[in-house]
């Protein structure tokens with residue numbers, strides 16, 4: 001059964017989104033945990049998943065990174081297991097991100113799940129992303145402070161950046177179905193009062209530093225010929241050692257012109273933003289499907305499934321998946337974005353079948369049986 005989110009998005013966006021934290025009580029009115037602590041512990045034994053165990057025993061903070069082989073030595077209190085991108089690997093858990101698909105998907109990062117024992121948490125800290133923390137089983141007490149760029153941060157352990165004490169603007173207990181929404185930059189600390197599960201639906205945006213650096217890489221790769229500063233209207237300056245304001249403007253425009261060229265900016269951003277942020281369950285087909293074999297399977301009624309949480313987006317009238325442009329027209333890209341499952345009827349023209357065979361061979365979509373062969 002899929003959990004139903006009850007939220008007034010207009011009200012939420014107007015008052016809270018990227019502005020201030022809020023607790024949405026019983027936003028999932030009858031919340032059912034889509035994963036058990038045992039299943040989560042099992043996933044954290046796999047190499048493909050990023051996982052951490054954070055403990056705070058007798059005031060000493062520790063963090064270990066997975067994959068993990070056992071948990072028995074950890075005892076009953078003061079440790080938690082955190083697993084990133086569970087939506088890539090667990091279909092039930094992935095249903096929790098469905099209600100958030102109405103938000104801009106280019107900003108969606110992943111579903112992180114944490115299991116915590118009594119007294120556990122990762123300590124007071126500040127995150128670089130916006131997050132909806134859904135409370136599952138158990139109870140957690142959250143203390144959230146106001147935004148303040150002067151907070152001192154320090155390493156409580158080399159892998160744990162904590163923040164100094166702050167006055168809480170929220171100090172509340174969360175139980176199943178409650179959501180704590182936290183915009184970037186608000187210090188917070190969640191301490192588990194018993195065995196609990198928390199589900200963090202994370203949204204991340206890019207820094208100007210990252211954007212500039214990655215765009216520069218794209219421009220260097222795609223415009224091999226230098227574009228030189230030129231000033232054919234030059235008059236001799238009074239002070240040849242002083243950069244003139246109009247020269248500085250021309251230099252700025254030289255850079256801005258590149259950014260404002262849609263053929264460059266859009267194509268770069270489409271490739272950049274669809275690159276994976278966490279490992280995906282992608283298995284290339286080996287040996288690859290020939291076109292006839294591929295068409296026959298679809299015609300026989302086999303369905304294609306999109307790899308869970310693979311990044312697919314539209315920029316302008318182009319579509320991008322997993323860091324590459326899709327050579328198909330926009331109406332089909334629309335379909336590929338919106339549907340997790342495709343049938344022959346969705347794809348029935350030769351050009352589309354051709355491109356799809358290529359994407360299936362790369363492992364971005366798969367037939368049911370490919371998955372079961374994998375599991376054998």
Ligand code: SIN
Pocket residue numbers: 080082113114116121122127188189190198200
């Ligand atoms: C947790 O789930 O244990 C920590 C989540 C957070 O504070 O970001």
Ligand code: CO
Pocket residue numbers: 125126127188
């Ligand atoms: Co946090």
